[in-house]
Amino acid sequence: MSKNQIRSIKGTQDILPAESLKWRVLEKKIHDTMELFNYGEIRTPAFEKTELFDRGVGLQTDIVTKEMYSWIDQGGESLTLKPELTAPVSRAYVQHSLGVQKPLTKLYYIDALFRRERPQKGRFRQFHQFGVEAFGSEHPEIDSEIISIAVTLFKELGLKDISLKLNSIGSENCRDKYKDELKKFLKPYLKDLSASSQKRFETNPLRILDTKSLSDIEIIKNAPTISNFWSNEDKVHFDELCELLDTLKIKYEVDSNLVRGLDYYSRTTFELISPSLGAQNAICGGGRYDKLVEMIGGKPTPGIGFAAGIERIMMTLKNYTDKNSIDIYVVGIGPKVRQTVFALADELRQSNLSTECDMLRRSIKSQLRDANKIGAKYAIIIGDKEFENKLVEVKNLNNGEQEKVAIKSIISHMTSLSF
């Protein structure tokens, strides 16, 4: 490694051809699934006004306080590379008045996001999410559809050992009441809590429920449960959602400690967990955000969605071993036939046959070796002899059989073969 070599930014990665094939398989599955559920794809800009995230995600969240790539542009405006997509998608929903055209708007995206965190397994500074957002319904039917999409997709992908955790953090005012009660309960234990939980006691007490400290977990066991603070409507909403999931035969585990980190969540929260991912085992997380649209200046509109980490999904998928193969390799021998080789390769491609030929002026042997290596099914060999006689050699590289074909009928001959 030379010392003046320029390397990629920490936490970013190049997706090389061997790997990108796998990405395309996944992306296609996603597009197909979303078509089944009748969601439209949305693509938003890579950067937004910083204010969108301040208001949408929440000023005291980790994302906004320490993870955003922000800068002041030449016009004096603070801009930010998007660290999540619910806020930008909601912004687009409001900006284009999508809610006016339809009572229910169903959107999805596959996109790159940026967060300045220390990379580790399943965590990157530029990473990708597949996400779904539905605006306009507060009813549990849409909650169950959203969850069903995630479950369906992961089933499609053949992922096993994925478990669904479900909770409701209630609507806003009951959550405030719960927060107070939780703090009241925790106060006597405050000095026994882990350092990070002590900090969260002030900033975001709900997150203490999510702690990994074993001693904290002991204390929390006896803490009040949020379900006791639900309003009657919250309870009905949650119960109906559970019934719908039962109808769809979707298995879930109610986890009253499942609290999502971003400010905009209310009521339903859920997470899909894969045990094979190490510490970052959440493959998909989502929930309801009934206040978000008005927080960013739209008319009050309920919404729900999820985001799934593409890289994390990718890690749980088996590697695809299919090496890409091509149909034909045109082998040329000597300088006289170079133009013929190029013209023929071009015609074959126009006939929709994937074709390769030598660019390095290599020997016939090297060219055939290369043809074999890249998995060509046929080789067409043209040398001086063939050039003179207007006959080319067509070699089947699977069985080694070789035949002479008149050059003027080579295209129709090749297109008639089965690949």
Place this chain on the structure above:
RNA sequence: GUGGGUGUAGCUCAACUGGUUAGAGCACCUGUUUGUGGCACAGGAGGCUGUGGGUUCAAGUCCCAUCACUCACCCCA
């Protein structure tokens, strides 16, 4: 931001307690067949041992720093 682990060829890894010219497999290139791939065999190319200091007669090996990668914490997908 904090802590642990690891840095030797493109990749995966060797090199006994410091000791001559740092090796192997895979991959790559060329030949064995001067116009025919795979298999086999033969050969070749490819390294400032991450970088910079230090200890020593002698450092890939020990010490310090630094950078990178990696795992974990915080938090999240």
